Amino acid sequence: xxxxxxxxxxxxxxxxxxxxxxxxxPKAGDLDENEEFSExxxxxxxxxxxxxxxVSEAYEGQAMDYISYIIAVEEIARIDGSxxxxxxxxxxxxxxxxxxxxxxxxxxxxxxxxxxxxGLWGFGLTEPTAGSDAGGSKTTAVLDGNEWVINGSxxxxxxAACDMTMGVTVQAVTGTRDNGKPEYxxxxxxxxxxxxKAVPMHKKMMWRASNTAxxxxxxxxxxxxxxxxxxxxxxHQMLATLDGGRLSIGAMGLGGAQGAYDLALAYAKEREQFxxxxxxxxAIAFKLADCAMEIECARNLLYKACWLKSHHRPFxxxxxxxxxxxxxxxxxxxxxAVQIHGGYGLMKEYNVERFFRDQKLLExxxxxxxxxxxxxxxxxxx
Amino acid sequence: MKICVCVKHVPDTAATIKIDGETGFKDSEIKFVVNxxxxxxxxxxxxxxxxxxxxxVIVTVGKPEAAATIxxxxxxxxxxxxxxxxxxxxxxxxxxxxALKAAMEKDGLPDLIFTGKGSVDTESFQTQYRLxxxxxxxxxxxxxxxxxxxxxxxxxxxVGGGDKQVIEMGLPCVIGATKGLNEPRYPKFxxxxxxxxxxxxxxxxxxxxxxxxxxxxxxxxxEPVPERTGAKMIEGSVEEQVTELIRILxxxxxxx
Ligand SMILES: Cc1cc2nc3c(=O)[nH]c(=O)nc-3n(C[C@H](O)[C@H](O)[C@H](O)COP(=O)(O)OP(=O)(O)OC[C@H]3O[C@@H](n4cnc5c(N)ncnc54)[C@H](O)[C@@H]3O)c2cc1C
Numbered sequence: 246x247x248x249x250x251x252x253x254x255x256x257x258x259x260x261x262x263x264x265x266x267x268x269x270x271p272k273a274g275d276l277d278e279n280e281e282f283s284e285x286x287x288x289x290x291x292x293x294x295x296x297x298x299x300v301s302e303a304y305e306g307q308a309m310d311y312i313s314y315i316i317a318v319e320e321i322a323r324i325d326g327s328x329x330x331x332x333x334x335x336x337x338x339x340x341x342x343x344x345x346x347x348x349x350x351x352x353x354x355x356x357x358x359x360x361x362x363x364g365l366w367g368f369g370l371t372e373p374t375a376g377s378d379a380g381g382s383k384t385t386a387v388l389d390g391n392e393w394v395i396n397g398s399x400x401x402x403x404x405a406a407c408d409m410t411m412g413v414t415v416q417a418v419t420g421t422r423d424n425g426k427p428e429y430x431x432x433x434x435x436x437x438x439x440x441x442k443a444v445p446m447h448k449k450m451m452w453r454a455s456n457t458a459x460x461x462x463x464x465x466x467x468x469x470x471x472x473x474x475x476x477x478x479x480x481h482q483m484l485a486t487l488d489g490g491r492l493s494i495g496a497m498g499l500g501g502a503q504g505a506y507d508l509a510l511a512y513a514k515e516r517e518q519f520x521x522x523x524x525x526x527x528a529i530a531f532k533l534a535d536c537a538m539e540i541e542c543a544r545n546l547l548y549k550a551c552w553l554k555s556h557h558r559p560f561x562x563x564x565x566x567x568x569x570x571x572x573x574x575x576x577x578x579x580x581x582a583v584q585i586h587g588g589y590g591l592m593k594e595y596n597v598e599r600f601f602r603d604q605k606l607l608e609x610x611x612x613x614x615x616x617x618x619x620x621x622x623x624x625x626x627x
Numbered sequence: 628m629k630i631c632v633c634v635k636h637v638p639d640t641a642a643t644i645k646i647d648g649e650t651g652f653k654d655s656e657i658k659f660v661v662n663x664x665x666x667x668x669x670x671x672x673x674x675x676x677x678x679x680x681x682x683x684v685i686v687t688v689g690k691p692e693a694a695a696t697i698x699x700x701x702x703x704x705x706x707x708x709x710x711x712x713x714x715x716x717x718x719x720x721x722x723x724x725x726a727l728k729a730a731m732e733k734d735g736l737p738d739l740i741f742t743g744k745g746s747v748d749t750e751s752f753q754t755q756y757r758l759x760x761x762x763x764x765x766x767x768x769x770x771x772x773x774x775x776x777x778x779x780x781x782x783x784x785x786v787g788g789g790d791k792q793v794i795e796m797g798l799p800c801v802i803g804a805t806k807g808l809n810e811p812r813y814p815k816f817x818x819x820x821x822x823x824x825x826x827x828x829x830x831x832x833x834x835x836x837x838x839x840x841x842x843x844x845x846x847x848x849x850e851p852v853p854e855r856t857g858a859k860m861i862e863g864s865v866e867e868q869v870t871e872l873i874r875i876l877x878x879x880x881x882x883x
Contacts, residue, residue: 256698256819259658264813294816307816 250312257313261320264293265328273325276454277599280447282407283454287331291362295321295332300344304356312551315496322500323507326603327454329500333493334403334455335359339366342414342431342486346474351433355411367405367413367443369460370483372398377616379416379483384462386417386432392466393432395441399460401610406443406458410436413443413460416479429479433471440465451603488561490611491568492554495547498571498607502543502578505600506536509582512595516587523585532581543567543574562624569617572607579604628681630672631737633727633758634700635662636693637748650846654716659692661699664743666811667804672741673704674809675775682706684734688713688726694827701822702814708827709734711835717749719844722837724757729835734828736762738798739780744769744805755803765796768803 250258268289276283290296298314300306314336322329340359343351343366358364375381384397395417405413412435420428434441442461449457474482510533513524523529547567553560579601583590590597608614638644642657661669672683685700685708687693697708711726718726731737740759745752752768759766772783781795782802814822832839859875861868876883 252695252698253820253823255695256702256822257816259660259699260702260814260816260819263660268813292815293813298816302817309816309820313816 250316253309254313254316257309258316258320260293261295261317262323264290265321265324269321269324269328273327273454274593274596274599277325277327278453278593280449280453282331282456283328284407284409286328287365287409288362290321290328290332296335296362297340297344297356297360298336300340300356300360304344304352304360306340306344306356306360311492311555312548315492315547315551318493318496319500319503322497323504325454326497326501326600326606327452329497330403330452330455330606331365333490333497334368335362335365337490337493338368338486339404339414341489342368342473342482343433345485346431346478346482347433348470350470351473355433358411363409364411365404365407365409365456366411367402367458367460368486369399369402369405369413369415371401373400377613380427380429380480382416382418382427382429384415384417386415386419386430388419388469389466391469393469393471395432395434395462395465395467397462401446402443402458402460404456405460406445407456410443410456412436414473415460415462416483419476419479422477428477429483430476431473431479431482432467433473434462434465434467438465438467451606487611488564489554491564491617492547492551494607494611495543495550495564495567495571498568498573498575498604499540499543499547501600501604501607502536502540502571502575505575505579505582505597506533506540508595508597508600509533509536509578509585512589512597513585529585532585536578536581539574539577543571546570562621565612565617565620565624568607568612569614569621572604573614575600575604575607628675628679628739629735629737630675630681630683630739630741631686631731631734632665632668632672632683632700632705633740633742633754634665634669634685634687634697635743635746635748636687636689636696637662637746640747646849646851649848650715650717652716652849654690654692659696661696662743662746662748664745664747664803664805665700665741666703666743667806667808668741668743668802669700669703669705670809670811671773671802671804672739673812675739676704676706681738684709684737686727686730686734687711688718688723688730690714690716691829694829697827698819698822699814701825701827702819703812704814704818705825707825710827710829712829712831713839715846717846718839719842720751720753720757721843722832722839722841723754724761725837726832726835727754727758728761729837730830731762733830733835736799739775740764740799740801742801742803744803755801759801762799762801764799764801766801766803767794767796769805770802771805771807773802773808 294307297306298309386393386395418427419430422428440463443458446457550563550567582597589595639658645653683705685705688711742755767782769784770782
């Protein structure tokens with residue numbers, strides 16, 4: 246057994262941490278407050294290589310291993326959930342499906358710009374009436390001559406309605422299977438296609454500096470070649486995308502937990518009551534000890550899931566466990582962290598309040614905690 | 628043009644240092660970084676190389692673990708490095724300067740040398756001067772603007788009150804870099820991968836004919852900075868406040 250990270254993985258951590266501290270930390274509070282997506286920060290993140298981390302050099306990706314990607318998301322989330330969301334969704338949901346399932350032409354056309362962080366791509370699965378039940382999608386795509394005609398709508402789609410958005414991958418019903426169930430395919434729709442409208446969603450509680458969109462498709466026509474992979478592969482592609490995506494959501498939980506813990510530990514050592522730092526009170530010290538332990542467990546579980554993926558072993562069960570555990574650990578850690586800050590923990594000047602809000606999505610997005618338990622229970626034979 | 632950049636491996640200023648024994652500290656528990664002022668030197672050297680061609684060599688005197696810090700400088704675009712290994716984090720400035728000089732002489736003297744304006748750990752602000760003196764070349768510290776062409780360098784440094792001093796000197800020379808000189812870049816991930824393959828030549832002080840015990844200054848003891856005690860508020864009229872302040876300074880604190 247070897248728990249050491251490689252030299253490059255250590256360096257990725259160090260450099261991303263420095264970037265996040267210097268470039269993101271000073272802006273995170275204001276962007277959150279103003280509910281503002283920052284194109285400037287997104288481009289800067291692209292410049293250092295935070296997009297296309299697992300994509301080969303042939304498509305101008307960074308050709309790094311999966312753990313390096315997860316470490317990078319973790320270090321960004323340690324400072325700000327919104328920017329981590331832009332990175333995690335950009336890589337796992339935007340770039341991932343095109344890289345893994347796209348044709349050579351599609352990859353050449355879109356990946357270099359996406360990997361440079363000059364453009365973003367959304368992944369449209371969720372619909373107003375189909376959330377956890379992703380098999381209930383109602384959006385349709387019908388082949389008419391050499392074109393797909395798409396009708397329907399999507400909701401909560403990350404990175405899909407900002408000026409940098411180049412397009413979205415949309416999951417649509419393209420027929421009926423032999424067993425009578427709907428057949429799904431994924432189709433690429435470029436921004437600006439007539440009939441396709443992307444509307445930013447506002448008034449979010451969390452990830453306020455991340456771009457979230459509602460998508461409307463009204464007789465949207467795209468060329469037949471815009472299908473991702475083969476007709477009917479959509480459901481399988483979606484499941485595979487979510488398996489990888491779970492690891493990056495797990496990384497956001499892990500990084501967010503670490504960030505809130507860092508703030509709480511520093512505050513507890515500084516804040517004095519009854520003539521001593523509050524970290525000396527056992528009630529506070531034990532909370533911090535629990536946080537440290539749970540973060541350690543979360544990191545080991547998540548990295549193991551990544552290790553399995555990197556070694557081409559089955560990792561789906563561990564990915565679900567990692568996502569579930571890391572997001573719930575962050576829930577407990579942010580709760581303790583705000584408690585340790587007392588009244589100040591409820592004020593916006595103290596960043597821990599933002600971590601507290603940003604946490605909740607992690608138990609909902611890319612499969613709710615209930616759905617993760619469902620996935621795990623199936624793997625263990627229930 | 629060959630440029631050497633002296634880079635020191637220092638504890639992150641945000642780290643909590645735990646003293647271990649008389650003159651040591653628990654370095655396995657803390658993060659080390661490129662001395663922040665040296666980063667301006669690395670950036671400036673790499674920019675000059677990108678413009679005019681040539682080679683950038685990182686020269687470090689430090690513990691073997693400094694190799695990790697050197698990799699960060701290599702990821703920023705330096706070509707290769709020399710690491711003179713020592714047993715201690717604290718080497719006095721005269722010995723450090725001798726080691727830097729010997730390493731550079733062995734490798735072939737450069738056309739330009741960068742250091743930081745000082746290191747954030749020991750803050751003795753001497754190495755650059757000692758190095759320049761021993762090489763018999765000019766040195767300017769706290770440089771915030773630099774232009775180099777052909778055989779000369781023009782450096783600007785702030786002298787307070789918004790005034791600037793502009794100094795022209797021949798090459799080779801030593802430039803102590805500081806904030807404002809440039810914005811050090813964040814390495815791109817592929818450059819981090821490439822940095823792993825770049826060469827770091829390791830040698831000991833003895834390999835350079837230097838004696839580790841021949842230090843001008845040795846560290847006797849490390850002590851934590853005493854914790855500040857709470858401030859005392861003096862109440863009353865101005866007269867009462869002044870009287871009380873004088874009493875405290877005389878009787879309690881015994882400074883008058
Ligand atoms: C900020 C944000 C960004 C997002 N980004 C994207 C994106 O980029 N792309 C995308 O496609 N989607 C995205 N989503 C959507 C997200 O994945 C869904 O919100 C999520 O899958 C849950 O769906 P739902 O909201 O419809 O909840 P529902 O499915 O309606 O769930 C409601 C509750 O019922 C529970 N429940 C449902 N079914 C079961 C069951 N079988 N057993 C037990 N309990 C069950 C759920 O666990 C939950 O507690 C995003 C959401 C948000 C908020």
